[in-house]
Amino acid sequence: MGNYVIGIDLGGTNLKAGIVDTDGKILHRLSIKTNSHANSQAISDQIFSLIDEIIQSSPVKESDVIGVGLGSPGLVDKKGETILFSPNLPRWRNIPIKRIVAERFSKPCVLENDANAAAWGEKWVGVGKGASSLVMLTLGTGIGGGIIIDNKLWRGANNVAAEIGHMVIQVDGPQCNCGNRGCVEVYASATGMVRRFREALKSGALSSVKISDEITAKMINDAALQGDRTSLAIMEETGRYLGIALINIMHVLNPEMIVLAGGMIDSGELLMNPIRQVVRQGAFEASYKDTNIVFSKLGNDAGIIGAAGCLLTELEIFA
Numbered sequence: 001m002g003n004y005v006i007g008i009d010l011g012g013t014n015l016k017a018g019i020v021d022t023d024g025k026i027l028h029r030l031s032i033k034t035n036s037h038a039n040s041q042a043i044s045d046q047i048f049s050l051i052d053e054i055i056q057s058s059p060v061k062e063s064d065v066i067g068v069g070l071g072s073p074g075l076v077d078k079k080g081e082t083i084l085f086s087p088n089l090p091r092w093r094n095i096p097i098k099r100i101v102a103e104r105f106s107k108p109c110v111l112e113n114d115a116n117a118a119a120w121g122e123k124w125v126g127v128g129k130g131a132s133s134l135v136m137l138t139l140g141t142g143i144g145g146g147i148i149i150d151n152k153l154w155r156g157a158n159n160v161a162a163e164i165g166h167m168v169i170q171v172d173g174p175q176c177n178c179g180n181r182g183c184v185e186v187y188a189s190a191t192g193m194v195r196r197f198r199e200a201l202k203s204g205a206l207s208s209v210k211i212s213d214e215i216t217a218k219m220i221n222d223a224a225l226q227g228d229r230t231s232l233a234i235m236e237e238t239g240r241y242l243g244i245a246l247i248n249i250m251h252v253l254n255p256e257m258i259v260l261a262g263g264m265i266d267s268g269e270l271l272m273n274p275i276r277q278v279v280r281q282g283a284f285e286a287s288y289k290d291t292n293i294v295f296s297k298l299g300n301d302a303g304i305i306g307a308a309g310c311l312l313t314e315l316e317i318f319a
């Protein structure tokens with residue numbers, strides 16, 4: 001038995017891999033652009049080549065690799081073997097990727113929803129170390145969610161729990177990729193924030209960021225940090241929408257910790273202040289007063305580390 005796990009984080013933009021040791025440290029990493037419009041076969045081929053490449057380019061020998069932890073966006077089937085549906089990688093579906101990876105590399109593989117994997121990473125070696133209940137929101141193209149209760153990932157009856165991004169916060173709100181209306185990710189994901197920003201500019205709001213197809217959440221964040229008023233207003237509004245989602249989470253689960261992750265947390269207090277304000281105003285005091293709302297510690301590494309950790313947990317290599 002080896003001492004290392006390959007953790008894979010398949011995202012809508014980047015496909016990342018890391019060689020992770022049993023203490024949750026990444027020794028070596030590689031990243032490529034995800035061929036996000038490709039079909040399942042082409043995306044699987046990208047995963048295979050990345051695994052081959054990381055083994056070849058790493059000082060760790062293949063025989064020292066225990067197996068592969070794969071974090072993927074989308075709904076994973078009840079057995080944890082197949083991706084059923086992935087709103088942000090539309091042609092990545094109905095593929096028994098766990099078995100395919102395990103057979104190709106003759107090593108165990110675990111398939112986990114990417115946000116679940118990231119939540120597990122934070123719980124294992126990140127900001128959530130020591131917390132027995134934790135909810136994580138990953139703010140990216142969509143909003144991913146991971147829920148840990150009593151030190152275990154909560155997967156639900158059909159392995160599809162924690163779709164926090166599709167919590168409806170506005171009845172009859174804008175259409176979401178999932179088909180419903182008014183989901184929190186329509187407002188407060190990076191994509192949602194860019195959409196609202198663009199709408200504000202079209203309605204005449206002034207900003208140092210000019211209207212174009214190239215607007216990103218990072219541009220809004222950078223402008224907000226420079227004091228751009230429209231960017232600040234949009235950022236504050238984003239925090240308020242997230243605050244509403246957090247109130248719902250607290251009222252249902254009363255977790256010890258809520259972890260926010262994704263590029264948008266670079267906004268720091270600009271995002272956190274309105275979240276805290278809305279929570280203080282709207283949640284029962286008993287529901288929020290002992291819940292820590294914090295930013296992720298592992299950042300972009302949470303997915304890789306957590307996917308590796310999920311395999312170690314599945315194999316019962318650590319408690």
Ligand SMILES: [Zn+2]
Binds near residue numbers: 165167177178180183
């Ligand atoms: Zn939705």
